[in-house]
Amino acid sequence: MGATILVLAECRDGAFKRSTHEAVGAARRIADDDGGSVVAVALGARATAAAAGLGAYGADRVLCCDDESLDLYQGQAYAATLAAAAERESALLVLVPASALGKDVAARLAARLDAASACDLTEISWSPDGGLKGVRPVYSGKALATVSVPAGVRTVATLRPNVFPAPAADASREATTETLECPLDTSALRVRTVRVELPEEQELDVAEASIVVSGGRGLKEAANFSLVRDLAAALGGAVGASRAVVDEGWIPHKHQVGQTGKVVSPQLYIACGISGAIQHLAGMSSSGTIVAINKDPEASIFKVATYGIVGDLFEVVPALTQAVKDHTSS
Amino acid sequence: MKFLVCIKHVPDTETKVAVHADGKRLDPQAVSKWGASPYDEYALEQALLFRDAAGEGEVVAVCAGPQTCQTTLRTMFATGADRAILVEHDGLESAESLTRAKALAAVVAREQPDMVLLGKYGVGTDEGTTGPMLAELLDWPHVAAISSLDLDGSSFAARRAVEGAVEIHEGSLPAVFTCDKGLNEPRLPSLRGIMQSKKKPIETLAPGDLGLDDPSTTEPKLRWDAFALPPGRPEGRVIEGDPETAAKELVRLLHVEAKVL
Numbered sequence: 001m002g003a004t005i006l007v008l009a010e011c012r013d014g015a016f017k018r019s020t021h022e023a024v025g026a027a028r029r030i031a032d033d034d035g036g037s038v039v040a041v042a043l044g045a046r047a048t049a050a051a052a053g054l055g056a057y058g059a060d061r062v063l064c065c066d067d068e069s070l071d072l073y074q075g076q077a078y079a080a081t082l083a084a085a086a087e088r089e090s091a092l093l094v095l096v097p098a099s100a101l102g103k104d105v106a107a108r109l110a111a112r113l114d115a116a117s118a119c120d121l122t123e124i125s126w127s128p129d130g131g132l133k134g135v136r137p138v139y140s141g142k143a144l145a146t147v148s149v150p151a152g153v154r155t156v157a158t159l160r161p162n163v164f165p166a167p168a169a170d171a172s173r174e175a176t177t178e179t180l181e182c183p184l185d186t187s188a189l190r191v192r193t194v195r196v197e198l199p200e201e202q203e204l205d206v207a208e209a210s211i212v213v214s215g216g217r218g219l220k221e222a223a224n225f226s227l228v229r230d231l232a233a234a235l236g237g238a239v240g241a242s243r244a245v246v247d248e249g250w251i252p253h254k255h256q257v258g259q260t261g262k263v264v265s266p267q268l269y270i271a272c273g274i275s276g277a278i279q280h281l282a283g284m285s286s287s288g289t290i291v292a293i294n295k296d297p298e299a300s301i302f303k304v305a306t307y308g309i310v311g312d313l314f315e316v317v318p319a320l321t322q323a324v325k326d327h328t329s330s
Numbered sequence: 331m332k333f334l335v336c337i338k339h340v341p342d343t344e345t346k347v348a349v350h351a352d353g354k355r356l357d358p359q360a361v362s363k364w365g366a367s368p369y370d371e372y373a374l375e376q377a378l379l380f381r382d383a384a385g386e387g388e389v390v391a392v393c394a395g396p397q398t399c400q401t402t403l404r405t406m407f408a409t410g411a412d413r414a415i416l417v418e419h420d421g422l423e424s425a426e427s428l429t430r431a432k433a434l435a436a437v438v439a440r441e442q443p444d445m446v447l448l449g450k451y452g453v454g455t456d457e458g459t460t461g462p463m464l465a466e467l468l469d470w471p472h473v474a475a476i477s478s479l480d481l482d483g484s485s486f487a488a489r490r491a492v493e494g495a496v497e498i499h500e501g502s503l504p505a506v507f508t509c510d511k512g513l514n515e516p517r518l519p520s521l522r523g524i525m526q527s528k529k530k531p532i533e534t535l536a537p538g539d540l541g542l543d544d545p546s547t548t549e550p551k552l553r554w555d556a557f558a559l560p561p562g563r564p565e566g567r568v569i570e571g572d573p574e575t576a577a578k579e580l581v582r583l584l585h586v587e588a589k590v591l
Contacts, residue, residue, distance in 0.1 A: 111464075117552065119459060142560075147553065153551050202494065205494045307567055
């Protein structure tokens with residue numbers, strides 16, 4: 001008789017995000033280790049319509065809270081609904097993608113359930129004694145902590161996006177759907193997300209992108225960020241930056257990679273004119289493949305690079321953009 | 331209006347991480363400099379801005395941890411905080427977030443602030459859970475990682491960046507906010523403030539004074555079994571040649587060897 005694992009399914013524009021597929025897949029894998037079951041929770045007006053598809057990724061059942069007042073993220077209501085689901089299912093473990101929404105609701109939920117809180121895991125499994133084991137980067141990736149929760153202690157865990165493989169959809173599997181009510185009066189919440197503003201030009205977020213191209217002080221001035229943007233556009237990647245150039249005001253903070261910015265682990269990270277301060281390396285050294293372009297052969301960034309080009313980025317980066325375009329069109 | 335600003339005492343971000351002899355945590359001996367977590371500075375600044383704009387109010391800085399947190403609280407005085415409270419216990423600094431949130435909730439019950447501000451996370455553990463947990467324990471609303479905050483009486487509007495978008499939250503006080511870079515430009519401690527800060531009293535409370543369990547006898551729900559440096563990356567390769575040649579070779583390697591293109 002295995003444990004029941006609850007998974008928060010995060011919906012965006014009527015479709016579940018990849019990080020949700022990853023979380024459902026991770027839940028399925030560990031549920032299969034002890035014969036447990038995977039129950040997803042979806043919230044918002046179109047929850048039921050989208051929900052059955054989660055079966056293909058490994059959910060056995062989906063609890064749907066079809067409430068249009070929950071289309072936008074409402075922290076108190078999301079936490080209360082998930083807590084009600086955890087109680088109803090006697091779930092021992094709640095898995096949540098470590099997205100902006102997921103990290104936020106997981107904290108409230110852990111407090112509401114008086115549960116253990118395991119954040120930003122990059123590994124998760126049951127331990128032989130029936131407890132839970134995981135690994136999480138700390139100090140922005142400068143170190144790894146192996147953490148555990150004793151058997152029988154309810155846990156809310158968030159999973160770092162882009163780390164757990166999203167399983168291939170198995171269309172022969174379908175999940176059954178059931179109704180779930182939000183226990184709070186959603187018209188009386190004391191804070192509401194009233195709207196979401198999208199930037200005029202849709203930009204990929206560095207934390208979600210599978211390719212990130214970052215620029216640093218080697219770019220010399222703000223206008224030269226166009227070189228980085230052009231390469232990112234050719235690769236279909238996101239634009240990142242070092243703290244130094246964010247502090248200079250060349251580019252907004254949301255692009256900052258490193259300890260006081262975002263920690264990223266894309267498949268490909270290209271650092272242009274970045275020397276590699278400790279706090280920057282902490283934010284990107286778990287990336288799959290790292291490319292460093294810098295004129296200083298002694299720059300620390302080369303210590304973590306898979307491929308390095310020692311040279312003038314004003315020549316190398318445009319040449320690389322062209323080579324990528326040639327590759328894509330061939 | 332009364333503002334409670336929660337400060338976490340952490341190693342400086344430029345600290346080179348070393349493993350303690352027990353293999354389970356950071357070696358504190360290897361940390362050269364401690365101070366407030368960088369995001370906490372935005373929390374303090376926002377409280378000072380509101381207080382100064384209103385021409386009245388009180389900013390109370392609170393820290394939960396060992397006696398050494400006093401230096402960090404002195405910096406808060408020097409920067410402009412009116413009062414400082416230390417919930418003193420060696421075990422509270424590294425305690426799990428829910429334990430810390432319970433300690434802070436007890437301080438909130440005692441101080442009755444209109445608003446609690448924290449950094450968006452304490453660097454090191456990088457969790458960002460204490461603020462939302464505190465709000466849940468108090469049954470207060472919260473907005474995490476805010477990049478702007480406007481007040482109109484007891485109503486507020488806050489913005490926070492999420493993946494590729496900005497959420498706008500509206501609500502009413504009392505509330506908990508965690509603060510992101512960009513919210514404001516934190517001021518530096520003034521010379522006069524530094525001189526005065528030395529004389530100001532720090533109110534020190536034991537967990538028992540707040541009706542809390544002794545943190546050293548509380549079994550954590552989540553244990554740290556091992557703490558290690560990440561595995562080193564394999565030796566890289568320098569690609570030679572003029573820019574065009576090197577660029578072409580790099581694209582070829584990314585395609586056939588790394589298989590990311």
